[in-house]
Amino acid sequence: MSHSASVHASAVLVGERAVLIRGPSGSGKSRLAFDLILAGRSGQLPPAILVGDDRVHLDTAGKELRVRPAPELAGLMEIRGLGIRRCEFTHEAVVGLVVDLAAGDAERMPPPEALQTEINGIILPRIPIGEGISPLLLVVAALTTTESSCSRNVADDCLGQIGNHISRNIATE
Secondary structure, X not given: OEEEEEEOEEEEEEOOXXXXXXXXXXXXXXXXXXXXXXXXXXXXXXXXXXXXXXXXEEEEEOOEEEEEEOHHHOOEEEEOOOEEEEOOEOOOEEEEEEEEEOOOOOOOOOOHHHHEEEEOOEEEEEEEEOOOOOHHHHHHHHHHOOOOHHHHOHHHHHHOOOOOOOOHHHHOO
């Protein structure tokens, strides 16, 4: 392994891949991590387990980015209103998605380059999430849907009369 680094982030293993959650202090990293675990328990997502909360270690192994909990915080998670709680965790996972909370480049229709990031030379899918947007909804959507073939060209969407550009007479047809 190479490029080991400790970062201010949380991570949750959802199914086979981890969601790495980054953002400034107070942006909701711990809350999103706990929401993902609950979504896994309720069946909205594959089973989900904490990797680390608040600080995690990132390592590269081949073409994979691996995440581990900081040893002193392993199995600990902050739950606002309850404080620091102990919970089940995994010792390592491969990162499959990066979520950036309070992202300055979050947009309703983000350009393709905003939907990926490079960490330690590894390019990963990314979701930039702005203030006031529910991160859980976007992450669940990213993990449970596939990209539409028509999303590549917004002009075609308008010509095809889909999305918010539905023909005025569609309701009367």
